[in-house]
Amino acid sequence: MNDNGKGKATASLVLGIVSVVICWLGMGAIAAVITGIFGIVLSVQASKEMAAAGVSDSKTMATIGLVLSIIGLAIGGISFVACGLLVGTIGCIGCAAGM
Amino acid sequence: MLPFITVFGRRIALYGILTVAGAALGICAAAYLSRRRGLKRQDIFFASLYALIGMLIGGKFLFIITILPGLIARKAELYFGSGLLSSLLCGGFVFYGGLLGGAVSVRLYCRRYKLPLLAMFDSLAPGLALAHAVGRIGCFFAGCCFGIEYQGAMAVKINGVARFPVQLLESALLFALSGFLLVFTRKERAEGSAAGLYTAIYPAARFCLEFLRGDKLRGSFLALSTSQWISLVLLPLGLYLIFRQKEQCLKISALQRRKNMIE
Numbered sequence: 125m126n127d128n129g130k131g132k133a134t135a136s137l138v139l140g141i142v143s144v145v146i147c148w149l150g151m152g153a154i155a156a157v158i159t160g161i162f163g164i165v166l167s168v169q170a171s172k173e174m175a176a177a178g179v180s181d182s183k184t185m186a187t188i189g190l191v192l193s194i195i196g197l198a199i200g201g202i203s204f205v206a207c208g209l210l211v212g213t214i215g216c217i218g219c220a221a222g223m
Numbered sequence: 224m225l226p227f228i229t230v231f232g233r234r235i236a237l238y239g240i241l242t243v244a245g246a247a248l249g250i251c252a253a254a255y256l257s258r259r260r261g262l263k264r265q266d267i268f269f270a271s272l273y274a275l276i277g278m279l280i281g282g283k284f285l286f287i288i289t290i291l292p293g294l295i296a297r298k299a300e301l302y303f304g305s306g307l308l309s310s311l312l313c314g315g316f317v318f319y320g321g322l323l324g325g326a327v328s329v330r331l332y333c334r335r336y337k338l339p340l341l342a343m344f345d346s347l348a349p350g351l352a353l354a355h356a357v358g359r360i361g362c363f364f365a366g367c368c369f370g371i372e373y374q375g376a377m378a379v380k381i382n383g384v385a386r387f388p389v390q391l392l393e394s395a396l397l398f399a400l401s402g403f404l405l406v407f408t409r410k411e412r413a414e415g416s417a418a419g420l421y422t423a424i425y426p427a428a429r430f431c432l433e434f435l436r437g438d439k440l441r442g443s444f445l446a447l448s449t450s451q452w453i454s455l456v457l458l459p460l461g462l463y464l465i466f467r468q469k470e471q472c473l474k475i476s477a478l479q480r481r482k483n484m485i486e
Contacts, residue, residue: 161276168269172336194272198247201279202239 129173132166133182136189139163143196147203156200163193224366224381238361245357246275249350252401256346256408266338267346273332274325274347281324282316289317289449315367318355319453325351341464344418349404352421356397363390371437389435396428419464426454426461 140163147156167190174183227234250271257267329347333340362368363379370387378385400421408417433451444452 157279161279164272164276168272171265171269198243202235202243204239 128177128179129170129186130179130182132170132173133186133189136163136167136170136193137185138189139166140189140192140196143200144192147196147200150203153200153203156196157204160193160197160200163189164197167193224379225364226366236365238365238367241361241364242358245354245361248357249347249354250275252350252353252405253347256349256405262338262342262346266336267343270329270332270338270343271347271350273328274351277324277326277328278321279316279324281327282318282321284324285317285320285449286315288320317449319450319457322351339414341415341418345408345412345414345416348417348421349401349408352397352401352404352425356394356401359390359394359397363388363394367438369437370435386437387435389432389437392435393428393432396432397425400424400428415464415467419461419467421461422457423461423465426457430454430458 139159143156143160143163146152146159167186170186171183171190174180174186225237228237228240229235250268253267253271254264257264326344329343330340332338333343359368366381368390369381370389372384373387374385375387377388377391379388380386404417404421407420430451433448433454436448443449447455
């Protein structure tokens with residue numbers, strides 16, 4: 125069934141809210157990044173589908189979903205992103221080896 | 224080195240803040256260029272977000288590939304559980320993996336919504352260089368991607384060892400490249416020329432900068448690092464894009480001259 129992106133707009137809003145809520149919870153930042161990514165993709169698809177169909181009633185929902193997903197991804201990213209292959213490799217092997 | 228700052232009692236990695244700030248600046252630069260390329264600002268914004276997602280996935284993917292030999296060699300000592308997973312996820316990123324992942328995701332976006340791919344790459348190239356430049360300052364603060372041991376001017380101490388500030392040099396070069404591309408795209412240019420310039424200049428610079436890197440645990444093959452091998456592949460691609468566009472421009476202007484003569 126083609127709903128002109130309304131379902132995707134709702135899903136992106138839900139994922140955006142989840143992303144913003146869990147991004148503060150330690151390792152939940154990783155989950156926030158994942159939900160943020162899906163939220164952004166769904167929101168973009170919803171916006172495009174609504175624009176193509178000339179529908180605008182769920183446009184605000186898609187926009188809020190996009191904004192929340194970006195916020196969740198950004199805050200989650202700040203906590204989760206680490207750089208440095210040296211640090212990463214040592215951390216990875218050390219932690220994985222239970223050191 | 225200043226890996227963390229404390230905000231409202233929370234310890235936050237400066238690298239993460241600068242990476243996100245760089246991405247935001249890059250997206251703003253790309254959106255600013257949208258009119259020059261005849262693309263909608265919304266499309267540039269959405270494609271930038273797709274690029275960001277592709278970069279996250281691609282950067283992580285190449286990081287895991289790079290450390291895979293080390294993990295296999297120490298397989299017996301590894302404990303497969305949430306510790307390993309979180310270490311892999313939080314461990315690091317490889318820029319070239321991110322670049323390839325970003326390119327693939329932008330291609331998917333342009334293909335799905337029928338947009339000109341090269342014009343999109345041209346719009347994103349200056350922003351990408353800008354985002355990368357800010358991200359490299361983050362590397363400097365985090366103390367990763369460091370340089371060779373060095374005692375001369377501007378040497379920085381990382382974990383007690385004086386090293387060449389290769390992150391800052393790369394950042395300065397990327398700021399210059401971003402500025403150059405922003406000026407270059409002010410005039411009407413053939414499609415793909417800005418992307419071609421980025422794909423030729425950055426790998427050439429990166430190839431040389433790799434000799435100044437001191438973090439030897441990165442993957443290498445036949446005395447060259449993984450990034451140097453990727454640079455060697457990307458450089459001809461960039462040159463091809465530049466000269467292909469130049470050839471097309473020459474053909475178009477010759478055709479125009481012939482048309483004018485007939486008229």
